[in-house]
Amino acid sequence: MHQEVGLIATVALGFVFAAVLGYLADRLRLPPLVGYLVAGIMIGSYTPGFVADGALAAQLAEMGVILLMFGVGLHFSTSDLLAVRGIAVPGALGRILLATLLGMGLASWWGWSLGAGLVFGLSLSVASTVVLLKALEEQNKVDSADGRVAIGWLIVEDLAMVLALVLLPALAGVLGGNTEAASGQPDIPIAVTIGITLLQVGGFAVLAIVFGPRVVPWILTLVARTGSPELFRLSVLAIALGIAFGSAEIFGVSFALGAFFAGVVMSESHLSHRAAADSLPLQNAFSVLFFVSVGMLFDPSILVRDPFAVLAVLALIIVARSVIAFCIVLMLRYPVGMGLSIAAGLAQIGEFSFILAGLGVSLGLLPREGQDLILAGAILSITLNPLVLLAGEGLQKSIRSAWPGLFLRYGKRNSDKLARELAVIQKRNEERNRQHQLEMQELIETFPMFAQVGEDSQEELLLLFRPKSASPGERVVRAGDRGDGMYFISSGAVEVELEDENVPLEAGSFFGEMALLSGGRRTADVIAVDFCQFLVLERRDFNVFMARHPALRAAVSDMAKERTEMNVSRRRRDQSLDAT
16 A cells, blocks of 8 residues: 555545444444444454554544534533533542542552553543543433533543643653653653643633634634635634644643634634534544544454453443442432433543553553553443443433432432523523524515525625614715615615605615616715614625625616616606606
């Protein structure tokens, strides 16, 4: 295989194998992601036949994580994060601590070093963002209280893993690792390193939350005004990938976390739903490559070489971590149902686990066997996660049936408080969307001609229009001037001063189109006779928009032609009356 087509071969074979095996998995009543994982194993280096480029596949998978987290951010606001902080922060940190200690205990039982146990435990403590989000989307729970808490929990875990990735190289020598591998790190005290990392993450969060909502929606509006769907999609991807890459390079946070904040920032724009729809196909495509790349890293022989170790890892991931999460939720006085949902949804490991394991191996902290066990645990826990979710739902029904009072009353106070906070946020978002829909509806009702263009084009019109007002007696258009735009009367009334009479125009009418269509000068004065509000489509925007919508241009031309003919016939009638 020529090196020049390595990327094409990896993507093509990855998609082909994933499509075939995903379909077979579905026919066997298994989740399609099981087929994607098997596809990765088949084209990986541990099985015979075609071997895809693992490094390229890993980068493509990272792209999938970035786009997926960006999509989550589009539906998640800063207010959501603050609303769930009471359970997400202590819950995530508590589970990381306890799961890491369990992993260290398991590693110690196997005779591994302290450093190996720490890396091993941390790798088993963090859930997979991709798998959880896929599960929430399939169950339509992304916007539910349980879904919001789970996503907030994941964000806290991601922040903790960012700190761990920064500190591990600095601690490698102390933990018995390869000091030469970490020699590229500057000799800085641990406390200073932690402080710098926290400042970097905090600086990025402040920059994203404070300046992002002012800059990103403005950029999107500018691009949307061009009317180019391709340019809009490109800009959405550029913002998502650009912020993700910049956050990693400048502030040291992960690509996924940077992409999430990019989505949160973009969610402040009324164009966020359009951005989400445009990026969805790429999210789905690249998330498939994530599962394929995970399968490529897996060495199936570990299942034969050390099956009991694999089972122990799997029990820690699915059983122990779920019990920990459930107990923490109950200790924080939240409902039993929420505890079961979060415990089941987070009962797997994923992308951060692979990154931590790879770093541990490169630093000489984690043996290669540990990386294989982590990958085996990831593959099996991801595969079994749909069954775990079903078991969680069944357990909820059983507890509700056996102890209905306990199920309904326990944690109700905190649950109601969280529900109220999320309801306020949801109501505010719905109000913003409703206001936008009312603007669209009012535009169509006032100017029915715009009903013949699509919804995206109607949104584009709202962005292209320049609001303008006039007081009674004010001259809006002067005869002989160059046509600067087409005026749509949203409220009030004007009079067009012709040679022999004045023609009144009320709300829902328009004027100024003749000079734009003909390229000539204004032929009449237009004077406001009431307090008027106009929507003005400037010359350049008029020409671009009408060129993309020839039917609308034809309708405007016909109306202009009809108006001209009426003026001519009225002038001839007046002339004939004067002659008699």
